[in-house]
Amino acid sequence: MISAKNLTMVYGTDHKAVDDVSFEIGKGEIVGFAGPNGAGKTTVIKMLTGILKPVSGQAVINGYDIVHEPLKAKSSFAYVADNPDVLLQLTGLEYISFIADVYKVPAEERAPRIKEFSERFAIADALDTPMREYSHGMRQKLMVIAALIHEPPVWILDEPMTGLDPQAAFELKQMMREHAAKGNCVLFSTHVLEVAEKLCDHIIIINHGRSIYQGTVEELESRHPGKDLESIFLELISYKKSEGSED
Amino acid sequence: MSNVKYLFGVYNKNFEMPLPKKGFKATAYTALAIIAVTCIVIPCCLIVGFITDIMSTAMMMAGSKTAALMSEIHIMSVFSLVFGLFVIFNVLFFSSDREHLVTLPITPTELLAAKFRHTYIAESIMEFLVLLAMFAGYFIACVKNYESLSSFGIISVLMAVIATFVTPLLPLVYCAIISMLLMALLRNVKNVKIFSHVSDFFLLLFIGLFLLSFRDSGGVTVTNYIDSLLANNNLFFRICNILFFTVPILGKAMEAESIIYAILYLLANVIPVAVMLLIGKYLYQEGLYTAASLGSKHKQADANKLNIKLTSPFSTCFKKEIKVLLRTKAYSNNCVYINLLWPIGVVLFFVLSRKNENVLRFIELYNNPSYPRAALIMMLAVIAISFIASALNTLASTAFSREGAHVDLIKYIPVSYSTQLYAKVLTAVVFTYPGLLLSLIAAQYFLSFNALAFLIYALTAFLAMTICIVTGLSMDSAAPFTVWSDEYSALRGNLNSFFNMAVSMLVAFLLCALIFLLFELTTASLTTVTILVLIILIVASVLSVIFGRKIIIDNMKELY
Numbered sequence: 001m002i003s004a005k006n007l008t009m010v011y012g013t014d015h016k017a018v019d020d021v022s023f024e025i026g027k028g029e030i031v032g033f034a035g036p037n038g039a040g041k042t043t044v045i046k047m048l049t050g051i052l053k054p055v056s057g058q059a060v061i062n063g064y065d066i067v068h069e070p071l072k073a074k075s076s077f078a079y080v081a082d083n084p085d086v087l088l089q090l091t092g093l094e095y096i097s098f099i100a101d102v103y104k105v106p107a108e109e110r111a112p113r114i115k116e117f118s119e120r121f122a123i124a125d126a127l128d129t130p131m132r133e134y135s136h137g138m139r140q141k142l143m144v145i146a147a148l149i150h151e152p153p154v155w156i157l158d159e160p161m162t163g164l165d166p167q168a169a170f171e172l173k174q175m176m177r178e179h180a181a182k183g184n185c186v187l188f189s190t191h192v193l194e195v196a197e198k199l200c201d202h203i204i205i206i207n208h209g210r211s212i213y214q215g216t217v218e219e220l221e222s223r224h225p226g227k228d229l230e231s232i233f234l235e236l237i238s239y240k241k242s243e244g245s246e247d
Numbered sequence: 248m249s250n251v252k253y254l255f256g257v258y259n260k261n262f263e264m265p266l267p268k269k270g271f272k273a274t275a276y277t278a279l280a281i282i283a284v285t286c287i288v289i290p291c292c293l294i295v296g297f298i299t300d301i302m303s304t305a306m307m308m309a310g311s312k313t314a315a316l317m318s319e320i321h322i323m324s325v326f327s328l329v330f331g332l333f334v335i336f337n338v339l340f341f342s343s344d345r346e347h348l349v350t351l352p353i354t355p356t357e358l359l360a361a362k363f364r365h366t367y368i369a370e371s372i373m374e375f376l377v378l379l380a381m382f383a384g385y386f387i388a389c390v391k392n393y394e395s396l397s398s399f400g401i402i403s404v405l406m407a408v409i410a411t412f413v414t415p416l417l418p419l420v421y422c423a424i425i426s427m428l429l430m431a432l433l434r435n436v437k438n439v440k441i442f443s444h445v446s447d448f449f450l451l452l453f454i455g456l457f458l459l460s461f462r463d464s465g466g467v468t469v470t471n472y473i474d475s476l477l478a479n480n481n482l483f484f485r486i487c488n489i490l491f492f493t494v495p496i497l498g499k500a501m502e503a504e505s506i507i508y509a510i511l512y513l514l515a516n517v518i519p520v521a522v523m524l525l526i527g528k529y530l531y532q533e534g535l536y537t538a539a540s541l542g543s544k545h546k547q548a549d550a551n552k553l554n555i556k557l558t559s560p561f562s563t564c565f566k567k568e569i570k571v572l573l574r575t576k577a578y579s580n581n582c583v584y585i586n587l588l589w590p591i592g593v594v595l596f597f598v599l600s601r602k603n604e605n606v607l608r609f610i611e612l613y614n615n616p617s618y619p620r621a622a623l624i625m626m627l628a629v630i631a632i633s634f635i636a637s638a639l640n641t642l643a644s645t646a647f648s649r650e651g652a653h654v655d656l657i658k659y660i661p662v663s664y665s666t667q668l669y670a671k672v673l674t675a676v677v678f679t680y681p682g683l684l685l686s687l688i689a690a691q692y693f694l695s696f697n698a699l700a701f702l703i704y705a706l707t708a709f710l711a712m713t714i715c716i717v718t719g720l721s722m723d724s725a726a727p728f729t730v731w732s733d734e735y736s737a738l739r740g741n742l743n744s745f746f747n748m749a750v751s752m753l754v755a756f757l758l759c760a761l762i763f764l765l766f767e768l769t770t771a772s773l774t775t776v777t778i779l780v781l782i783i784l785i786v787a788s789v790l791s792v793i794f795g796r797k798i799i800i801d802n803m804k805e806l807y
Contacts, residue, residue: 009540011540012540046539049350050350051349051350053536071352075352079350081347083346085652086347087261090260094257098257102253103351
């Protein structure tokens, strides 16, 4: 459902942010995308969603090339950006309605979905309030609801848990599982390895713009016996702990 | 095209600056809105209408019915083109909503159409009113000169109504096309600075053309401008006729009451829009990709080699303000470099008017102690310019809005509110006052006033600036506009700037009127009036600083 083939991205004239990254995500899969800050996670996601055009390589969503068939590709995914601060003068409901209009969600389907999602994320009582008055977490919840309103087969979520309260984070994880169980797929970036460990079928670890691991968490742990996921991750990204730091 | 409708609706809802809804602040903002309309909108429209009437009358007497009106529309189109370039460029490629909207199933043409339509309306509201005033002035001149209402027909009236709303279209279409073409060129260079140079180039080009059109005519005056139009040797007008080709068609439609030219005018406006959308179809998406991929290799700093000096909280806050202003193109252009407009304007005025009889007479009278009225006019000019210059740069009236979403910083850093406030005040002063002083130095060169007069003018300018800065800071701290999509929006959509300008104009007008009446209606000498002016300004400044400081700090405590 998501196919990244040799994706490479250069910012400006000389800053290679992503270098030859490839992966495939099939139906029913939840894939976690991990890596330190500045590793290139968001850049890969931006190439998958059509914000950036790869210098080389190809991104295909649900069978559609994002560069050559952008409208079909974009109709196939839900995207939650890492920054929920957009069109903040609108009320939550106005923003959701706008996204639903763009995706041409029929009116009779729209209302029950808004009701269901807003109740699951406990934001129903704030939908008629301008988003500028929302907390970061509330904006993030709204972005998730708006992204999912058209029920696309592919979810691409950039740091979706950031700012969410435990209840909302639980609901989102639950929804991700339900979505994958229906034969769809989810790609999400995260810094929280425990989330990846519990939720993902596969993880992709990226560092300095290059993919350094792709596989299941179990495979990764079996390659590094006796170590927890955090230690393995730090080893993979060649992190040297400072002297005297807690083990 | 329903996506265009949805996007347009969303932009409209997102554009408005939230204002206080109840309490004293709400009442104050309503009063400010009334002041703004009465002190800026109505006077501007009346002046434009009056100038159009005078120029049109002169041109009609010389046998050209619409030339004056057309030349004014050309000047307005040039302003739209030059000042619209950066706005359109930022709206199309660098607004913060870009990365959200491009992931939606919307074609680049739809996104372009919606952004353009919204910007066109948002940017042109004042222009619509000024155009309306121009056409009113033109029709008044028609009635006066031809002594009949039948001097213009239904086609003229219809065209005036249409042109009021359509005239700003072509310059902004040019802005969009230039933006997309430049962005396509930037694809390989990836250097946005080129764009700012292009914008500066256009500004200088049109100023040069305008000034060239007065060559050998004895100075920049309305009379000389009309003479050059009559002689049909006005370079500026001739080039604008080609560039803004819709304007001469409008002129012919109105002059000849021609329905064919009227239809041609409509077509001439539709075709550029179609061309823009066609170019957008092929270039806009690529431009968006380029905008998203700008950046440079991260630079490493060796902490051991850093020349770190401890500075006071005040100095740190001040440096932060300065760096933000100078490193943000929107702020450096509109808040910092705009202050050079005044000294350059003074020099240009005196150089270009060196053969103008009225100006030469004024200089002569100014240096004649028997005619103190000339010195009084100079004093009034200093007061008016100081108020307007201090408000126009918006340094004070956007001081808190510029903090944007991170305005909370003011609350949680361990620096007192007064220290942060003084840093903002000093920032406004260091960019405003040198411009005023340079203007005075330039004026001194041409008018040869003595050191005491210079000091009095300098003190007057400082006091007027102080009042204006405190007023601006008070307004912006009361209701800062912190939710904006890009830095240009922080300035454009900020009603505090508009209101500060209105209040400054009102105060300047009242003060100048009071001084003038005092001088004319009493036996008070120029010295007495000058002392009174200084006392009034000193008292007003001290009071504004004392009360303003308290109001601003109270407002800062309530910021969120």
